[in-house]
Amino acid sequence: MSSITADGQATHAHTSNEFGVGEFITTYVFSRDHKVIGLQFLFSTLLWFLIGGLLAIGIRWQLAWPWSDMPVIGPMLFSAEGGQISPEFYTMLFTMHATVMTFLVIIPILAGAFGNYLIPLMIGADDMAFPTLNMLSYWVMWPAFLFFGGSFFVAGNGASSGWTSYPPLSSISEAAPGSGLAQTMWLIALTCVGISSMMGSVNYMTTIIQMRAPGMTMMRLPMTIWGMFITALLQAFALPVLTAAGFMQLADRMFGTGFFVPEGLIVNNSEMAAGGGQPLLWQHLFWFYSHPAVYIMILPAMGMVSDILACFARKPLFGYKPMVYAICGIAGLGFIVWGHHMFVSGMNPGLGMTFMVATMMIALPSAVKTFNWLGTIYGGKIQFTTPMLFALSFVLMFVIGGLSGIFMAATPVDIFIHDTYFIVAHFHYVLFGGTAMAVFGAIYFWFPKMFGRMMNEPLGKVHFLLTFLFMNGTFFTMHILGAVGFPRRLADPYHYETFRHLLPMNQFMTICAILMVACQIFFIVNFFYSIFFGPKAGRNPWHANGLEWQAPSPPGHGNFDFQPIVYRGPYEYNSPEVDEDYYPQTQPPNQRGDTDEPATMVNH
Amino acid sequence: MADNSIDHLFYVILWMTGLVFIGTGLAMFWFLWKYDEKKNDGPVWYSHGSHLLEIIWSVIPAVVILFLAIYQMDAWAGARMRRPMLENGQPKPAMARVIGRQFEWKIQYPGDDKQFDTPDDLYTTNDLHVPRDEEVVLEITSEDVLHSFFLPNFREKQDVVPGMKQFLWFKPVKDGKYDIVCAELCGWGHYKMKGRITVESASDFRAWLQKAYDEQELSEYSLAEAE
Ligand code: HEM
Ligand SMILES: [Cu+2]
Ligand SMILES: [Cu+2]
Numbered sequence: 124m125s126s127i128t129a130d131g132q133a134t135h136a137h138t139s140n141e142f143g144v145g146e147f148i149t150t151y152v153f154s155r156d157h158k159v160i161g162l163q164f165l166f167s168t169l170l171w172f173l174i175g176g177l178l179a180i181g182i183r184w185q186l187a188w189p190w191s192d193m194p195v196i197g198p199m200l201f202s203a204e205g206g207q208i209s210p211e212f213y214t215m216l217f218t219m220h221a222t223v224m225t226f227l228v229i230i231p232i233l234a235g236a237f238g239n240y241l242i243p244l245m246i247g248a249d250d251m252a253f254p255t256l257n258m259l260s261y262w263v264m265w266p267a268f269l270f271f272g273g274s275f276f277v278a279g280n281g282a283s284s285g286w287t288s289y290p291p292l293s294s295i296s297e298a299a300p301g302s303g304l305a306q307t308m309w310l311i312a313l314t315c316v317g318i319s320s321m322m323g324s325v326n327y328m329t330t331i332i333q334m335r336a337p338g339m340t341m342m343r344l345p346m347t348i349w350g351m352f353i354t355a356l357l358q359a360f361a362l363p364v365l366t367a368a369g370f371m372q373l374a375d376r377m378f379g380t381g382f383f384v385p386e387g388l389i390v391n392n393s394e395m396a397a398g399g400g401q402p403l404l405w406q407h408l409f410w411f412y413s414h415p416a417v418y419i420m421i422l423p424a425m426g427m428v429s430d431i432l433a434c435f436a437r438k439p440l441f442g443y444k445p446m447v448y449a450i451c452g453i454a455g456l457g458f459i460v461w462g463h464h465m466f467v468s469g470m471n472p473g474l475g476m477t478f479m480v481a482t483m484m485i486a487l488p489s490a491v492k493t494f495n496w497l498g499t500i501y502g503g504k505i506q507f508t509t510p511m512l513f514a515l516s517f518v519l520m521f522v523i524g525g526l527s528g529i530f531m532a533a534t535p536v537d538i539f540i541h542d543t544y545f546i547v548a549h550f551h552y553v554l555f556g557g558t559a560m561a562v563f564g565a566i567y568f569w570f571p572k573m574f575g576r577m578m579n580e581p582l583g584k585v586h587f588l589l590t591f592l593f594m595n596g597t598f599f600t601m602h603i604l605g606a607v608g609f610p611r612r613l614a615d616p617y618h619y620e621t622f623r624h625l626l627p628m629n630q631f632m633t634i635c636a637i638l639m640v641a642c643q644i645f646f647i648v649n650f651f652y653s654i655f656f657g658p659k660a661g662r663n664p665w666h667a668n669g670l671e672w673q674a675p676s677p678p679g680h681g682n683f684d685f686q687p688i689v690y691r692g693p694y695e696y697n698s699p700e701v702d703e704d705y706y707p708q709t710q711p712p713n714q715r716g717d718t719d720e721p722a723t724m725v726n727h
Numbered sequence: 728m729a730d731n732s733i734d735h736l737f738y739v740i741l742w743m744t745g746l747v748f749i750g751t752g753l754a755m756f757w758f759l760w761k762y763d764e765k766k767n768d769g770p771v772w773y774s775h776g777s778h779l780l781e782i783i784w785s786v787i788p789a790v791v792i793l794f795l796a797i798y799q800m801d802a803w804a805g806a807r808m809r810r811p812m813l814e815n816g817q818p819k820p821a822m823a824r825v826i827g828r829q830f831e832w833k834i835q836y837p838g839d840d841k842q843f844d845t846p847d848d849l850y851t852t853n854d855l856h857v858p859r860d861e862e863v864v865l866e867i868t869s870e871d872v873l874h875s876f877f878l879p880n881f882r883e884k885q886d887v888v889p890g891m892k893q894f895l896w897f898k899p900v901k902d903g904k905y906d907i908v909c910a911e912l913c914g915w916g917h918y919k920m921k922g923r924i925t926v927e928s929a930s931d932f933r934a935w936l937q938k939a940y941d942e943q944e945l946s947e948y949s950l951a952e953a954e
Contacts (some may be wrong), residue, residue, distance in 0.1 A: 161830060209915075210915045210916065210918060210919075211915040211919075214757055214912070214915055214917070215916075234741065285912050289873055289911075289912070290871040290872075291871065291872045291873070291889060292873065292912065292913060292914060295872070298829070298871065298872050298914055299914045385888075385889050385890025387890070387891060388870065388871055388889055388890075389828075389870050389871060390829070390872070391829070391870040391871075393811065401890070402873060402888055402889065402890070403888065403891075436762070436775075437764075437771055438771050438772065438773070439773065439774065439775050440775075441774065441775070441776050442775075442777070442780075442781055443775065443776065444776075445776065445781045451818045453863075467875070467884050467885055467886050468886045468888070469885070469886050469888045469891055469893055472803065472804075472807035472808050475803070475807070476803060478799060479796065479799070479803070480796050483792045483795060483796045484792065485791060485792075486792055487785065487787065487788055487789055490784065490785075490788040491781070491784060494752060494780070494784040495776070495781075497751065497755060497758065498755055498774075498776065498777075498780065500755070500758045500759065500762060501758050501762065501772065502762060502771060502772025502774070503761050503762050503767075503771055503772070504762065504764040504771055505758075505759060505763055505764055505767075506764050507763070507764075511788075515755070515759070518755065519751075519752065519755060522747075522748060522751050522752070523748065525924035526744035526747060526748055527744075529740055529743075529744055529792075529795070530737065530740050530741075530744070533736055533740060533795065533799045534803040534807075535732060535733045535736055535799055535802035535803050535806055536733055536736050536737050536740065536799075537885065538733065538806060538882065538884050539733055539879075539882045539883075539884065540847055541736070541884060541910070542875060542884070542910040542911060543910070544875075584767070590757065606737075607879075608877075608879030608908075610877065610908055610909075612912045612917065613917065613918040614915075614917070614918040615918045615919070616918070618918055618919055618921055619906045619908055619921055620906060621879050621905070621906045621908070660917070694775075696771070697770075697771040697773050698773065699773060704771070
């Protein structure tokens with residue numbers, strides 16, 4: 124299908140006028156090529172990222188200037204009240220913000236976009252093990268997009284029982300405005316996302332186990348691949364539980380079963396028929412998935428950050444094996460800590476104590492990872508490129524998020540801070556400060572591979588600096604709110620005297636949040652401009668070691684124009700064995716060569 | 728809460744995590760400054776890791792964390808497991824019953840006979856009174872969806888689960904009126920599910936109970952009258 128020219132650009136054998144419509148559709152729309160699928164995921168999730176961000180501005184607006192008309196976006200997006208956010212609308216805003224960000228952005232951008240794009244390239248395979256399954260894993264996201272998206276518009280209200288969807292609120296239509304059709308659609312969409320993740324997960328595990336290039340042992344895998352691999356395992360073991368729970372909730376709603384509905388409820392002055400269930404059951408099942416899911420949302424990011432740090436510190440990754448064990452430890456412990464979301468739920472307090480100890484223990488592998496990242500930059504020759512800046516900020520922000528986790532893991536403290544802004548601060552530090560920053564770093568880092576062109580560095584740095592500043596302005600203050608007890612999910616917290624004095628601080632945060640969203644324009648402009656007009660990248664613009672950098676940029680169908688053979692791990696920067704400060708995984712030992720022209724080039 | 732053990736624990740953790748954060752932050756910025764490509768013209772430290780360092784930085788955090796885990800257990804037990812006792816060794820009965828419903832707190836006092844659901848019970852809405860310096864036990868439940876009974880000023884919070892009867896206890900120490908906040912999403916009106924707890928001396932508390940009871944009788948009487 125494609126041939127490779129000397130400058131490392133893949134050109135398709137067909138010229139565009141030979142290209143039939145059917146072929147266009149199989150190449151770019153229903154493509155089974157992991158790279159196209161990866162980019163499809165990337166573009167879809169970035170679009171949803173923007174939508175999720177706008178929903179967040181709606182939330183912040185209400186918290187800063189409650190019940191006042193929201194200019195510009197308000198009348199455009201919002202309810203009939205001419206841009207004023209009603210309490211019903213507010214509950215929908217935070218429900219859908221979290222839903223979109225978790226299920227349509229972070230999980231699919233890590234596993235779907237980067238997992239798809241990078242796994243075959245980084246292990247030296249020509250594609251995924253199951254290309255058709257891979258294609259389907261993208262296309263079942265579309266029913267999810269449509270159902271989640273459509274739930275905004277159905278009669279009544281959008282889904283509005285929180286992203287955690289706790290019954291009985293979520294399972295009884297009389298209980299909440301969004302508990303009507305929208306909640307059902309929400310559950311169906313969630314199932315679609317689950318199916319997509321499951322198809323991806325099976326594919327990634329098989330590909331990583333079966334399709335590694337000769338010489339690519341497990342202990343020579345880049346950390347990115349380790350992150351993806353463990354994530355796939357987590358998905359495979361945790362997801363069925365969520366899917367089952369989702370079906371149970373659907374049954375409660377549609378067929379009048381009572382898995383989660385206790386006896387004798389009186390909602391909205393009418394007595395409920397179903398009964399005999401237990402609301403806490405849902406919480407157990409939900410968090411049995413959703414706690415591992417928070418690691419699904421960070422392990423790949425940790426892997427990508429490790430690769431970026433080593434590359435731009437020009438040093439081997441410090442403690443490769445401990446890093447791998449730490450990931451496995453986090454994943455393993457991740458299965459026995461779900462109860463820390465339920466310390467004040469009414470769960471047996473003795474059980475709370477065991478969950479507390481297990482949760483505390485998870486801080487340990489997190490600490491090991493952090494110290495090894497510091498060890499990686501120690502004694503290096505650090506290049507402050509845009510991806511490096513984002514990776515460094517990941518480390519610092521993850522430290523804050525991990526440390527705030529300790530407050531919440533301490534059960535007595537959690538009595539006070541549970542369901543306050545302290546929690547919101549915690550997960551935004553790990554998910555925005557951590558994962559989203561890593562994702563930006565990864566985009567800047569792998570962009571040359573994806574599109575064959577470089578992104579603009581000065582614009583990237585401006586984007587980094589502004590995002591970093593406004594992010595901390597928005598989220599650090601949330602710790603302070605939480606320490607005063609400021610609850611989350613209140614449409615008007617100032618209804619309570621206790622919190623009235625916190626209004627100015629909230630206004631400050633809202634301004635930061637608006638600016639944070641606004642400064643993404645630097646990213647958007649840079650991204651689209653560079654796709655078309657950025658300087659040509661060549662195969663290995665960063666002088667990195669990974670296999671993907673030996674393939675053409677962008678790689679053609681089948682990825683490699685030679686059979687990659689792996690001689691060493693991916694982090695041999697500044698190895699004494701070679702003159703250059705990098706030593707690609709495919710370069711035969713003691714053979715000096717220019718990697719833009721791989722020594723092992725064999726046409727196939 | 729009877730004591731300030733939660734605040735104490737919060738500050739202990741704040742100190743510990745604060746030191747760790749400042750330590751790692753300083754180390755990071757120092758490395759970044761020192762090993763900037765533009766400044767560092769020495770050779771790169773070509774190292775794949777260090778066993779000793781890995782052991783050091785696993786064992787020290789493990790010890791600290793284990794200490795924290797054990798240190799907090801007593802406060803948790805006090806808040807959740809050691810229900811106040813009567814002199815005769817029986818668990819102290821609830822002073823009032825709090826029932827969450829969309830979007831208000833129904834409060835029920837058992838009256839002189841100390842039995843709930845008898846004719847001398849006192850009912851109020853969103854208005855809870857408790858005596859100062861006494862262990863207060865409350866029985867809480869919900870009649871529709873989840874709520875959470877949150878007293879920010881008392882560092883007390885307990886989710887209210889329909890179908891489940893739970894007890895919680897605390898010891899108010901300062902007179903005043905404080906917010907009762909709902910901390911678990913319970914529907915569109917969640918934000919306005921606001922109650923008020925009044926802490927007053929034991930004699931004021933008894934006087935209030937009596938007065939509220941009389942008013943209730945009166946209004947029931949006039950209701951009956953009106954029919
Ligand atoms: C050092 C490790 C960590 C510890 C000890 C920890 C601890 C906790 C605890 C105890 C809670 C529940 C608090 C409550 O609701 O009262 C929580 C919530 C949460 N954590 Fe973590 N966490 C850690 C790392 C992470 C990471 C890495 C992520 C994500 C990438 C994450 C994401 C979340 C989210 C999303 C929630 C809140 C979910 C919700 O209620 O909506 N955490 N964490
Ligand atoms: Cu968790
Ligand atoms: Cu509520």
